[in-house]
Amino acid sequence: MGVTHVTVTVRNPAQPEKAWDGLFLVDTGAVDCLVPAKHLQAIGLKPRSKRTYELADGSEVKLDIAGAQVEFMGETVWTTVIFAADDAEPILGVTALESVGIEVDPRSQRLKRLPAPRLK
Template sequence: MTYNPVSMGTFSVKFVLKHPVRSDQQLELEGLVDTGALFTQAPANLVAQIGLVASGARAVHYADGTKDVVPVAKADIAINGVETATMVLCGKPNSLILLGAVTLETLGIGVDPVHKRLIPIGAPMALL
């Protein structure tokens, strides 16, 4: 069976990828919501368009079993008027644009897979 992320119940949303310091440098992107992906990912050439520079690298493993080390940049992401700082994997050219779990949780956004939409979840906290 061939891996196809679209067949796994994913859906796309629009979001804004922003430079964390230069607010005039931003891109509106459409990416797959992927709760199985830890980090958000965009092709490195798009990340570079808004002046983001890789500040490190992360070891990743893909759903097909392959492994890689991918550059990572710090960015801001905004969805529906909510904005947060996050890490963005700088993928290869033509790589999928993914909105990962860390970004979603930091935004306080959950996934409604039945209706294929994002929903506010708030921030769960422990009460002592």
């Protein structure tokens, strides 16, 4: 399988004028969005909680999280963002994709818009 990237804008919901744009890896195996902490801090986001995540190797790690406004492909969604290491590759998780009715076409590895988000 190939990799898919998309440009994403992350905004501080309390101060929408504060935003960061980045190229995110689309990862349908990831639930939430992962963003280098330095970019979240630069737009004024602060950790609100911690959540335990399972990594690809099966180990678990507890990470800081917050809520943010995420924009991509002309869509906007409010979702959980993970405060990652400053050198981490940003990841767009499946929750944000599915919330706006976008999925990855397994053949072309491109994002495609569904006629409507699934409610079932």
